[in-house]
Amino acid sequence: MATAAAPTEQATAGDLPPIQNPAEDSADEDDAPKSAGKKKKKKPKKKKTKAIPPETVPVINETPDETAAWETQLAKGAKTYSLPPWILNERERPKLDILRTPACAGFTLRTPRLILRQVAVGDTTAIRRIKMEPVVQRTQLYGSPTASDIRDSFQRRYVASSIPALDRSGAWRDEWVFAITAKDAPSLKLSAGSNLRVSNRIKDAQGYLGNFALSLSTHPHGQPLRPTRGQVYSQPTFQQTAESGLEGKLFYELHPQLWGQGLASEAFGEVLRFAFEEVGCVRVSADPTTSAEASIALCNKFGMRFTREVANHYGKPQMFHEITRGEWFKLNRGLEGSAASAGTEDVKKDENGHAHDHGHNHGHEHEHGDDCAHDHDHDHTHGHGHDHDHDHSHGHGCDHDHPPPLPSSAVVDVGPGPWAGKKVCRWCTDFRTRPVITCKCGWAKYCSRECQRADWVYRGGHQAECDAK
Known part of the structure; x- marks a missing residue:
C-alpha cells in the first residue's frame, strides 16, 4: 500500500539576483605564487551565492492494487480524529505518524555547515540538555523548567508546528521550528563545557544541537492566507502577504559547547532569507534581552534596526529589533522596490494612525536562551485546530507590547514572489513541492497520498468539506 515516489527537480522559480550571505565568505581566488619583485593586488573576497531551492516534482508510481487500497481509505465515512495535547505519548503515536506526513516532517533549510530540519520525537534528551542548563537559562525568560515541562510544553509545540493544518489562525501556519543539526x-569543534552541568554536556555534534524558528502572525483584519473551501490552494503573492500583514519573529537557542563558531549566524541569515524571500513576510523582528549581547550583535549584523526597549513582566528588559521586506531586499538583492501598490493603502494609513495597528504578537509569552532572540512559550493544545493554552487575542484589547505600525519600506513592490500563485499541497503547504494528486472534487490537491490521507482523516479536514459526488 506504500506509494513509491521519486522526486525530480525543475528550475528555480523566479529570476532574482544572487543573495549575499555574510556567513558564507569564500577564500581568495588568487592563490597562485607571486613572481619575485612583483606585488599583486589582492582581489576582494567573493561571497558565495544563496539561491532559492528548485521545485521538487514527486512521481507517484502505484500498482492498481495500491491505488484501490488508497481509495478505500479515502472513502466518505472514514473515521476522523484530531491530535490531543499529549501528542508525544506513545498511545497517540499512530495518529501523529499519520498526520505528520513525510512532507511535513521533511522540510529543511541548509547553510554551509548546517541542516535545519523539523524537530523530531526523538529529540527529547537533546532539548533537555539545553533548556535545563543554567548557563542557557540566564538569558531565557521561562526560568528553570522541569524535564516534563520541556517535553509537554516545548517539544510538543515544536513537533506540532510541522503540521500546519493544526493551527491555521490567519496565516497558513503558525510557525516554523527548525532543529539545528550538523552537515x-x-x-564542528566542541568546547570542553567545564562550566556546564555534567549531565548537559555533549561528546559530539551529532543530532539536535538547538533550534531556530520563525513565528508567523497576520493582521486580525487582513485577508486570511489559509486554504479556502472550494478553491485550489496556491501560494500567496507578496502583495497578498502585505495585505494580510504577515510578520515573523525569530527565536533560537544553541548548545553552549558550540557557541562562538558562527553557527547561529549561519542559521540567522538563512531563516531571515527564508522569511522574506519564500514565506513572504513584510517585517521580521527579534527581541533579545539586554544581557544577550551576542543576539544583539546578530540583529545588527543582518540589518535589523533597534526600535525600542520594553521591560517585560519577567523583569528582563528586551531590545526590539526589526527589518522590513524593502530593507532586506535592498540590502541583500540590490532591489530598491517601488512604491506600495494597490492593496497597501491601509498599511500607509497605519503610519499616520488612521487605520489598524499592525502590531499583533498574539499574546505570546517569550523565552530566551543563549544567543536566543525570542523563543516564545505559546503552549498549543492542537486539539481542534485552534485550541490554545495561550491568549490568542490578535491585538484586540490585550495588554502586551505591540510592534510599531508598518513603515512603507515593509510593503514596497519587489515582485510577486518566487512561488507566487503556485499550486500547493493543501495539507503540508510545502510551496517547494508540486502537488501531483487531485481529489475527485477537483480543487483539493496534494503532493503525496500520505498528505491526502492526513487531510481526509483529520477532523474538520477535507472529508468534511469535499463536495465530490
Missing part, C-alpha cells in the same frame, strides 16, 4: 558533525 558534518566531526568538523
Whole structure:
C-alpha cells in the first residue's frame, strides 16, 4: 500500500539576483605564487551565492492494487480524529505518524555547515540538555523548567508546528521550528563545557544541537492566507502577504559547547532569507534581552534596526529589533522596490494612525536562551485546530507590547514572489513541492497520498468539506 515516489527537480522559480550571505565568505581566488619583485593586488573576497531551492516534482508510481487500497481509505465515512495535547505519548503515536506526513516532517533549510530540519520525537534528551542548563537559562525568560515541562510544553509545540493544518489562525501556519543539526558533525569543534552541568554536556555534534524558528502572525483584519473551501490552494503573492500583514519573529537557542563558531549566524541569515524571500513576510523582528549581547550583535549584523526597549513582566528588559521586506531586499538583492501598490493603502494609513495597528504578537509569552532572540512559550493544545493554552487575542484589547505600525519600506513592490500563485499541497503547504494528486472534487490537491490521507482523516479536514459526488 506504500506509494513509491521519486522526486525530480525543475528550475528555480523566479529570476532574482544572487543573495549575499555574510556567513558564507569564500577564500581568495588568487592563490597562485607571486613572481619575485612583483606585488599583486589582492582581489576582494567573493561571497558565495544563496539561491532559492528548485521545485521538487514527486512521481507517484502505484500498482492498481495500491491505488484501490488508497481509495478505500479515502472513502466518505472514514473515521476522523484530531491530535490531543499529549501528542508525544506513545498511545497517540499512530495518529501523529499519520498526520505528520513525510512532507511535513521533511522540510529543511541548509547553510554551509548546517541542516535545519523539523524537530523530531526523538529529540527529547537533546532539548533537555539545553533548556535545563543554567548557563542557557540566564538569558531565557521561562526560568528553570522541569524535564516534563520541556517535553509537554516545548517539544510538543515544536513537533506540532510541522503540521500546519493544526493551527491555521490567519496565516497558513503558525510557525516554523527548525532543529539545528550538523552537515558534518566531526568538523564542528566542541568546547570542553567545564562550566556546564555534567549531565548537559555533549561528546559530539551529532543530532539536535538547538533550534531556530520563525513565528508567523497576520493582521486580525487582513485577508486570511489559509486554504479556502472550494478553491485550489496556491501560494500567496507578496502583495497578498502585505495585505494580510504577515510578520515573523525569530527565536533560537544553541548548545553552549558550540557557541562562538558562527553557527547561529549561519542559521540567522538563512531563516531571515527564508522569511522574506519564500514565506513572504513584510517585517521580521527579534527581541533579545539586554544581557544577550551576542543576539544583539546578530540583529545588527543582518540589518535589523533597534526600535525600542520594553521591560517585560519577567523583569528582563528586551531590545526590539526589526527589518522590513524593502530593507532586506535592498540590502541583500540590490532591489530598491517601488512604491506600495494597490492593496497597501491601509498599511500607509497605519503610519499616520488612521487605520489598524499592525502590531499583533498574539499574546505570546517569550523565552530566551543563549544567543536566543525570542523563543516564545505559546503552549498549543492542537486539539481542534485552534485550541490554545495561550491568549490568542490578535491585538484586540490585550495588554502586551505591540510592534510599531508598518513603515512603507515593509510593503514596497519587489515582485510577486518566487512561488507566487503556485499550486500547493493543501495539507503540508510545502510551496517547494508540486502537488501531483487531485481529489475527485477537483480543487483539493496534494503532493503525496500520505498528505491526502492526513487531510481526509483529520477532523474538520477535507472529508468534511469535499463536495465530490
